[in-house]
Amino acid sequence: MxxxxxxxxxxxxxxxxxxxxxxxxxxxxxxxxxxxxxxxxxxxxxxxxxxxxxxxxxxxxxxxxxxxxxxxxxxVNVEGENLINEGGARVNREIVPSKPYSLKDFKLSNPPTYTGDLNPIVSSRWISDIEGCFRTTRCPNDLKTTFGTCMLRGVAQR
Missing domain, CATH: 1.20.5 (Single alpha-helices involved in coiled-coils or other helix-helix interfaces)
Structure with missing residues (x-):
């Protein structure tokens, strides 16, 4: 090399x-x-x-x-003034159901009846159960008394 x-x-x-x-x-x-x-x-x-x-x-x-x-x-816009649905139309702030709420709607939750038992545990339990039905069915406040009294039976109804 x-x-x-x-x-x-x-x-x-x-x-x-x-x-x-x-x-x-x-x-x-x-x-x-x-x-x-x-x-x-x-x-x-x-x-x-x-x-x-x-x-x-x-x-x-x-x-x-x-x-x-x-x-x-x-x-809702930044100011919280306008509510707009997906079509772009203005809607009310309050959500309005498409049909009026009825006793039939409330009874779909199978609310308990109350017979007037004087036992405070039984009456407290009924109140809790009926309030749960009001919440579940989204019962309007103005109808709660009416629908609640419809669930009273016997001595409690008088």
Missing amino acids: TTNEENLDGLDHNEGGTREEEGDDLKTLLAKALENYLPFMVKKIKETMEEAVKTTIADMITEALSNEFDRRLPH
């Missing part, structure tokens, strides 16, 4: 390959360093990806819920 050929490959063949040995040593050291660092890198990448996925999923769920609420519920 001539001197020009030796210099073309970048190695100094005259020194017995020391640059080549140094390169091999450097490659070995680099390989060991990467081998030691790899588990740490994988762990960090995994943590970063998990956090990114969680954040993305949470954002997607939040957006989907927000869109669904916006679609189903009337909108």
